[in-house]
Each structure stands twice: as C-alpha cells, then as structure tokens.
Amino acid sequence: MNKLPPLTALRAFEAAARLLSFTAAANELHVTQSAVSRQVRILEQHLGHKLFVRLTRRIELTMRGESYFLKVRQAFEIICDAELHLNGRKQRAPLSVAVLPGVASLWLIPRLELFWRENRNIDVRIVVDTGAADFRRTQMDMAIQVGALPGTRAKGLPLGKRMAVDWHGLHADVLFPDALVALCHARLWRRHPVREISDLGQHCLIHTAIRPDAWVHWLREHGGRIGVGQKAIECSQYAMALQAAMNGEGIALVPSVLADSFDPEGRLRRLFNGPTPSAGQYYLLTPADRYEDAPVRRFRSWLLTQARELR
Incomplete structure (x- = not known):
C-alpha cells in the first residue's frame, strides 16, 4: 500500500489524460487549472517519469503516460464496479456509440430492439455526431464513420471527410460500402x-x-x-x-x-x-484498449452480423 501514488493526483491525471486539457480537467473536478497541473507534477515526481508533453496551447501524453493512463482508467472502472456490487445494485454495462445522424435514425436505431432482446444487461447510448471520431476527448466506446482508411486509395466519388482524429491504436471493421x-x-x-x-x-x-x-x-x-x-x-x-x-x-x-x-x-x-x-466505406471504429471488453465485443458481433445480412 505504501507504493500507491497520491489518489488526488491520480484523479487529476486521469481527467487531464482523458480530456487532453488541464483546463477541461479542472472544470470537471471543480478545482483550478493550476491545482490540476500541480497534482500532475506531484504524480510525475512520485513515478519518476514525465507523463505529459506540455506544448504552447495543448498537452500530449508521452509514451509512458499513454501506457499509464490505460492502466489507471481500468483501475478506476474496477473501483466503480466494486461500489455497484457493494450497494447491491444490479450491474448494467454502459456502452456509448457515436453514430452519423443518417445511419443512426434510418439504419441503426430501428434495429436496436433486436440487440436489446438478447442483451438486457447492456445499456446502449447512441450519440449523434458528424465530426471525426475523437476517443480521447469523449467517453465513446465505438464510432460508426464513413470514409477511407489512412494510406488507401480507391476509385469513386470523393468524400473529403476525416473519420478519426488519431488512428493510433484504432481497430476498423468494415460494415458496408x-x-x-x-x-x-x-x-x-x-x-x-x-x-x-x-x-x-x-x-x-x-x-x-x-x-x-x-x-x-x-x-x-x-x-x-x-x-x-x-x-x-x-x-x-x-x-x-x-x-x-x-x-x-x-x-x-x-x-x-x-x-x-x-x-x-x-x-x-x-x-x-x-x-x-464513393471512395470510402462505412466502418465501425474501436480503440484497442476497449476492443475486447465484453459489451463492446457483443455489440460489435451483432452489428457485423446485421451489416453482413444487409450486404
């Protein structure tokens, strides 16, 4: 237990790493921006490693910071699950999916009842979003986007649309053309x-x-x-x-x-x-650290089955 880092510093780090902003983290935690920055420095001193690269108008995680953030977030999720079990509440797994508006209203939502019939313990939250998927700044577990994968060229009508802000560690499963x-x-x-x-x-x-x-x-x-x-x-x-x-x-x-x-x-x-x-396809995007989570895996399997039937 003596090796545990300061928990206040951990909370500040998790929020700043998730939002990639000391200011946004401060707003979420109801403290000042300088307080978040100070707590992150305390954590860095405790660990003996730099967790962030501090740029002029933004921050980025270092490679060690990226790895540490994934473990810290998993630990926080385990603590939240422990509270649910302690209070005797039936645990329902949340799943947030960012979806383009047309796909959401015309294709996905009319089919969701089929998923819920067999997955009563998963709460699916559909968030309509037209922007590029940004899993750092949002709480999304998955996203449905349309476009071309980086480094690929295809003939067809140009899309001119970016699917993801950062492709590092993203899985892309094809849904349909x-x-x-x-x-x-x-x-x-x-x-x-x-x-x-x-x-x-x-x-x-x-x-x-x-x-x-x-x-x-x-x-x-x-x-x-x-x-x-x-x-x-x-x-x-x-x-x-x-x-x-x-x-x-x-x-x-x-x-x-x-x-x-x-x-x-x-x-x-x-x-x-x-x-x-067009020069693109519809894809299901999932961060690597969530790809094997049980709710994500079950929703992905169901969604790919629906897409295959459509094709």
Missing part, C-alpha cells in the same frame, strides 16, 4: 421523366449539408454539371432529404443503404441504373 443513389418519387418521374443526365436540369436537386458537394461530384462522374439557376433545396440530414423526395419536391442524392432503409417498399424510383460507389 458507401454508394450514392439519385432518386425521386414515381409521380414526379411520371410528370417529368429523367432518362438522361441533361433531364436533371428541369428538376430541383435536394442537397444534404453533411455532404454538400455530393451533387457536384456525382454529376461530374456522369458527365454533367449543375446548371445556372438550377433549383435546389438544402436539408441538414439525409432523413429530411429522403422525406423531401418522398413528398415529390425534387431529386435526392443519398447513400443507398439509407435509401433502402427509409423506403423498403420502393416507392422512390432509383435513377440511372442505381448507386455510384
């Missing part, structure tokens, strides 16, 4: 048929903010371009774009997996022989 499909309601097509790319000029194009240049890249791939004075609607999410197309307001360009989930009956007409692949 990313491909965009142009579609409109059948009654709109009957009024103004779309057989050639040039026919799009008489229609309103439905854009989505999450991929604002999608129509530009798609039209370029098919030898067309957005005309001068082209009518347009911009929606913040794919679900809104699909609903606008269902209402006959124009032609939407959305990932085929989301279109199929939104419109399984096929009321929306797919144009130009179906989807056009």
